[in-house]
Amino acid sequence: MGRVSGKVALVTGAASGIGRASAELLAREGAVVVITDIQADKGVDVAAGIGEAGGKAQFARHDVTSESEWAEIVRRIDKDFGRLDILVNNAGIAVGGMVTDLSLEDFRRQMAVNVDSVFLGTKTSLPLMRKHGGGSIVNISSVAGLRGSARLSAYCASKGAVRLFTKAVALECAAMKDGIRVNSVHPGIIDTPIWHGVMPGSNAPLDLDAMSAFRVPLGVKGQPADIANAVLFLAANESRYMTGEEVVVDGGLTIGSI
Numbered sequence: 001m002g003r004v005s006g007k008v009a010l011v012t013g014a015a016s017g018i019g020r021a022s023a024e025l026l027a028r029e030g031a032v033v034v035i036t037d038i039q040a041d042k043g044v045d046v047a048a049g050i051g052e053a054g055g056k057a058q059f060a061r062h063d064v065t066s067e068s069e070w071a072e073i074v075r076r077i078d079k080d081f082g083r084l085d086i087l088v089n090n091a092g093i094a095v096g097g098m099v100t101d102l103s104l105e106d107f108r109r110q111m112a113v114n115v116d117s118v119f120l121g122t123k124t125s126l127p128l129m130r131k132h133g134g135g136s137i138v139n140i141s142s143v144a145g146l147r148g149s150a151r152l153s154a155y156c157a158s159k160g161a162v163r164l165f166t167k168a169v170a171l172e173c174a175a176m177k178d179g180i181r182v183n184s185v186h187p188g189i190i191d192t193p194i195w196h197g198v199m200p201g202s203n204a205p206l207d208l209d210a211m212s213a214f215r216v217p218l219g220v221k222g223q224p225a226d227i228a229n230a231v232l233f234l235a236a237n238e239s240r241y242m243t244g245e246e247v248v249v250d251g252g253l254t255i256g257s258i
């Protein structure tokens with residue numbers, strides 16, 4: 001038996017990076033995984049790869065900023081599976097730049113993809129989760145939701161919002177005794193495409209190895225699988241006594257420097 005056997009999971013932004021690794025790991029551990037993203041070709045490939053490896057997955061194109069698309073994906077999961085046990089609110093973007101160089105449009109785009117998405121996903125999924133007496137919501141925040149980072153003010157604002165939204169909803173669920181736990185994960189420097197072109201005017205990937213050697217106590221960047229392991233733990237019953245918690249996976253980045 002896998003650690004999430006018999007459960008139905010929805011992972012947003014799962015065509016790439018941390019979402020992809022989380023979807024693959026949840027499927028390996030027995031969940032049926034619904035993969036969503038705006039990158040349809042890549043999402044279809046991820047679902048096919050899971051199928052070839054013996055897991056169960058399906059892809060749906062889904063823009064996490066759209067309320068109507070959230071309603072549609074949850075309706076489809078209800079119709080196909082009749083339940084939703086795990087929601088991983090993972091889709092995100094990073095809009096970099098000095099605050100004086102950011103437009104209101106940049107700021108709103110950052111908040112729409114990273115925060116509206118988590119609000120809409122949570123609000124839309126809770127009724128279906130409650131129908132089956134429980135579930136686990138895992139929100140992907142960041143170390144940027146725990147402390148400031150120059151030239152990432154909009155991103156920090158979005159990830160700080162995800163952190164406290166998580167705790168507030170965790171308390172609402174606990175008060176209702178609905179069996180739903182809500183936690184956040186805070187990755188450090190993880191090797192994914194999100195870093196490409198994060199700074200305006202540059203499409204070059206940042207040198208994550210050099211950055212990590214300098215700033216991360218463990219000395220190396222993390223991999224998507226490092227975050228997927230935390231997601232799996234929070235999704236599975238092993239973490240049944242954790243809610244509103246923030247799980248930091250950052251090689252020691254936020255505890256200080258050596």
Ligand SMILES: NC(=O)c1ccc[n+]([C@@H]2O[C@H](COP(=O)([O-])OP(=O)(O)OC[C@H]3O[C@@H](n4cnc5c(N)ncnc54)[C@H](O)[C@@H]3O)[C@@H](O)[C@H]2O)c1
Nearest residue numbers: 013016017018038063064090091092142187189190192194
């Ligand atoms: N990589 C890191 O170092 C790091 C650190 C901390 C937090 N995070 C967070 O992890 C999460 C995953 O990022 P990643 O690093 O895997 O990046 P990634 O770019 O590899 O993956 C993000 C995915 O989100 C999708 N996406 C973007 N906008 C979307 C939308 N409107 N609707 C649906 N999907 C959308 C993208 O198409 C992409 O597949 C993000 O929330 C990110 O902020 C990443």
